[in-house]
């Protein structure tokens with residue numbers, strides 16, 4: 001069962017999620033974390049909800065978190081870095097979720113498909129997205145960072161999806177056949193995030209995490225379609241840079257950096 005007591009009981013972290021706020025129902029945990037940030041909540045504060053009624057996705061889209069089966073959570077971080085070093089945190093969270101979910105299944109030989117990452121931060125199991133991440137930066141008036149809210153929606157045990165997302169979305173359960181204890185998922189992912197964040201803090205980039213990220217990069221060595229507002233083109237994904245950009249080889253043979261934001265990346269024959 002997803003509640004504060006069960007999460008706390010399994011939490012092996014020093015600071016991540018140590019200040020834990022659990023809500024049965026909320027509009028958006030990203031908005032809750034933003035308010036807590038304004039009120040001075042500490043680094044590592046985590047808001048978790050069972051039901052989210054106005055969940056926000058990327059590009060102004062909505063995000064479904066029906067009760068009883070999924071996880072909506074937002075982690076408040078207070079990085080002592082400049083704003084240009086913050087965008088990699090969203091990739092670091094994607095990596096942490098993939099690792100945390102895998103940790104739960106590490107001993108289970110029946111599970112063939114372990115979590116991968118579709119750049120920049122969608123966590124994918126057996127070709128379907130089981131997690132989306134929405135990171136929001138909150139600044140002070142003097143252009144320094146006040147806090148960063150990393151919002152994570154994990155489809156844990158959900159079995160039916162709205163028609164519009166049926167082809168793309170799945171849950172840990174639909175993709176592995178195993179029902180997961182949501183409190184364990186939260187604890188495992190927070191543990192991984194804490195370890196990864198401490199590596200990030202040594203360089204403020206991905207140099208110490210790039211290899212682990214690239215091992216899970218589903219786009220690697222594949223031809224992808226780059227959906228640039230200026231036009232679509234195909235390229236071969238090679239890996240990532242320390243700044244989180246996707247490195248691709250374009251048709252003239254040169255290597256180009258793709259930055260997350262305006263640009264989307266798709267497989268040639270579908271989502272991945």
Ligand SMILES: Nc1ncnc2c1ncn2[C@@H]1O[C@H](COP(=O)(O)OP(=O)(O)OP(=O)(O)O)[C@@H](O)[C@H]1O
Nearest residue numbers: 057058061062063064122129155165168169264265
């Ligand atoms: N629980 C859910 N699981 C998966 N997708 C969901 C869920 N709820 C809503 N969605 C929506 O499904 C769509 C998934 O789209 P998709 O992952 O392809 O795009 P994206 O990652 O937001 O952006 P990009 O175009 O950069 O890939 C989004 O519109 C997302 O908001």
Ligand SMILES: O=C(O)CCCC[C@@H]1SC[C@@H]2NC(=O)N[C@@H]21
Nearest residue numbers: 028055056057058132133151153
């Ligand atoms: O579209 C995406 O892929 C990103 C989805 C992010 C959803 C999470 S759920 C918890 C947090 N609160 C929100 O309103 N959105 C994020």
